Amino acid sequence: MTDIFPLLNNEFIYFDAAATNLKPNSVIEAQSRYYTDYGLNIGRGSSLLNYKSSDIIENIRVRTAEFIGSTNPNELVFTSNATDSINIVAQGYVKNRVKKNSNIVITMLEHHSNYVPWINLAKEMDIECRIIPLDGYSLDYSYIDKYIDENTIITSVTGMSNITGEVTDLTPFITRCREKGSKILVDAAQLIGHKRVNVTDLDIDFLVFSAHKLFGPFGLGFLYGKFKNLEEITPTRFGGNMVSYINNLTHIHYREIPRRLESGTQNPGAIFAFDAVLDFLEIYKIEDNEKKLIQLSSYLLDRLKSIPGLIIYSEIGSIISFNIIGVHPHDASDFFDNKNIVVRTGNLCASPFFTNLEQSGVVRVSLGIYNNKNEIDRLIDTIIEIKEFFL
Amino acid sequence: MSLYKETLMKHFRDPQFKRELTNYQEMEDGVNPSCGDNITLYLNKNDNIIEEISFTGNGCAISMASADILCSIITKTTDPKAVILEFIQMITGGDITFKDDLEVLNVFKEMQNFPARRSCAILPWKTLEKVLS
Numbered sequence: 001m002t003d004i005f006p007l008l009n010n011e012f013i014y015f016d017a018a019a020t021n022l023k024p025n026s027v028i029e030a031q032s033r034y035y036t037d038y039g040l041n042i043g044r045g046s047s048l049l050n051y052k053s054s055d056i057i058e059n060i061r062v063r064t065a066e067f068i069g070s071t072n073p074n075e076l077v078f079t080s081n082a083t084d085s086i087n088i089v090a091q092g093y094v095k096n097r098v099k100k101n102s103n104i105v106i107t108m109l110e111h112h113s114n115y116v117p118w119i120n121l122a123k124e125m126d127i128e129c130r131i132i133p134l135d136g137y138s139l140d141y142s143y144i145d146k147y148i149d150e151n152t153i154i155t156s157v158t159g160m161s162n163i164t165g166e167v168t169d170l171t172p173f174i175t176r177c178r179e180k181g182s183k184i185l186v187d188a189a190q191l192i193g194h195k196r197v198n199v200t201d202l203d204i205d206f207l208v209f210s211a212h213k214l215f216g217p218f219g220l221g222f223l224y225g226k227f228k229n230l231e232e233i234t235p236t237r238f239g240g241n242m243v244s245y246i247n248n249l250t251h252i253h254y255r256e257i258p259r260r261l262e263s264g265t266q267n268p269g270a271i272f273a274f275d276a277v278l279d280f281l282e283i284y285k286i287e288d289n290e291k292k293l294i295q296l297s298s299y300l301l302d303r304l305k306s307i308p309g310l311i312i313y314s315e316i317g318s319i320i321s322f323n324i325i326g327v328h329p330h331d332a333s334d335f336f337d338n339k340n341i342v343v344r345t346g347n348l349c350a351s352p353f354f355t356n357l358e359q360s361g362v363v364r365v366s367l368g369i370y371n372n373k374n375e376i377d378r379l380i381d382t383i384i385e386i387k388e389f390f391l
Numbered sequence: 392m393s394l395y396k397e398t399l400m401k402h403f404r405d406p407q408f409k410r411e412l413t414n415y416q417e418m419e420d421g422v423n424p425s426c427g428d429n430i431t432l433y434l435n436k437n438d439n440i441i442e443e444i445s446f447t448g449n450g451c452a453i454s455m456a457s458a459d460i461l462c463s464i465i466t467k468t469t470d471p472k473a474v475i476l477e478f479i480q481m482i483t484g485g486d487i488t489f490k491d492d493l494e495v496l497n498v499f500k501e502m503q504n505f506p507a508r509r510s511c512a513i514l515p516w517k518t519l520e521k522v523l524s
Contacts, residue, residue: 328450330453330508331395335392338392360427360428360449
């Protein structure tokens with residue numbers, strides 16, 4: 001795997017795929033190749049090279065839309081990350097639909113990206129933001145019918161928890177949204193690397209994700225929306241490239257969707273590298289990767305369960321969070337770091353989950369396709385060492 | 392692990408100042424948003440001289456030991472603001488060695504090699520700085 005993922009040459013064990021997945025050489029090289037072979041801005045200029053650069057990027061838009069099951073590339077907006085995408089929907093779409101009794105529905109499993117924009121909007125517009133609670137460490141689905149009603153403008157739900165690895169059963173959410181007229185936004189930031197998502201089959205209104213959690217570059221995100229929904233978004237950022245022309249110095253004619261929502265200079269190097277991600281996923285298929293990760297996580301979970309004095313927050317899945325009773329996660333982190341093991345500790349940018357449980361944080365092990373059993377054994381040895389030191 | 396020296400662990404396991412003062416003039420909260428560690432300082436002071444201090448809170452060994460050690464030395468100093476400044480300078484790489492009554496603070500010099508944990512050690516000191524500012 002060091003041939004494929006150059007960062008692994010640093011001889012650390014990387015258990016933080018949920019924060020960002022390592023980048024394959026092919027992706028890193030593609031980003032560099034854009035600047036070497038094309039290098040120009042897109043959507044501007046009239047040279048042949050300008051034209052080629054823009055054409056390549058638009059083809060990647062087509063390919064990315066197909067990747068998530070959309071046949072209309074204009075339903076895919078390039079953004080800077082999943083958070084950016086959610087903010088566009090919150091401020092450009094939902095805000096315009098607020099009425100006196102409106103509400104927004106989210107869940108207790110959300111990370112801050114899919115929490116803060118909604119809480120902020122609810123406060124700004126003086127409406128209710130309902131948070132579907134947990135049953136133990138999992139979503140309590142019995143609240144769906146209670147919380148999503150005819151006044152719900154949007155239901156925004158994670159596709160996979162970055163804390164517990166729980167994959168959300170989207171069907172009851174979407175069914176209820178269709179019954180009551182709520183739009184559904186799926187935050188696929190975590191899910192996208194683990195499960196193929198088909199927005200058409202699932203009838204999803206908005207889907208957001210970032211490239212970097214899918215072996216891709218930083219600084220690139222995506223907003224999928226049904227075309228009609230995207231057309232109804234008011235731009236929240238204004239400037240160059242989104243405008244077709246201005247007459248009488250004040251009358252601004254905006255470009256068509258999706259360009260209307262892509263103001264300013266885009267990140268063509270990252271988009272070009274994402275094409276290499278899609279190539280990579282044709283060889284290392286998401287479904288096959290996930291099968292391997294589930295087998296590995298089963299081994300991890302068995303070994304963790306064999307150690308007394310742990311609280312484990314996850315069932316089977318490639319993200320396992322736990323606490324060593326009596327040891328603060330950040331103290332544990334030093335010991336892992338000392339062994340060149342990279343785990344994530346703390347509140348994982350998902351403090352509502354922890355506030356609810358009255359915990360300050362966890363140790364999270366999130367597996368990637370580059371991990372193996374031997375690495376898990378070293379993790380377990382370190383946990384035993386931590387326990388011996390602190391307890 | 393070189394960071395978790397015996398002195399530090401003693402303050403973490405058996406803190407002498409982890410309690411709420413029965414009568415206090417001032418109280419200040421501090422939170423470390425990255426990990427959720429929280430601390431509350433209780434103190435009585437005369438001008439900027441601290442006469443009595445204690446703390447409560449939840450956090451890692453480093454932050455809790457740092458709070459206990461802070462409480463153990465700060466009443467003995469005539470210029471607590473200067474000590475706070477020097478402590479933070481030391482943690483962040485400054486070439487500072489404490490002597491005499493403040494010698495125990497040298498246990499944190501190792502933090503220079505653990506930049507990810509600096510905010511843990513600094514949390515109680517920043518909280519005290521708020522009280523004195």
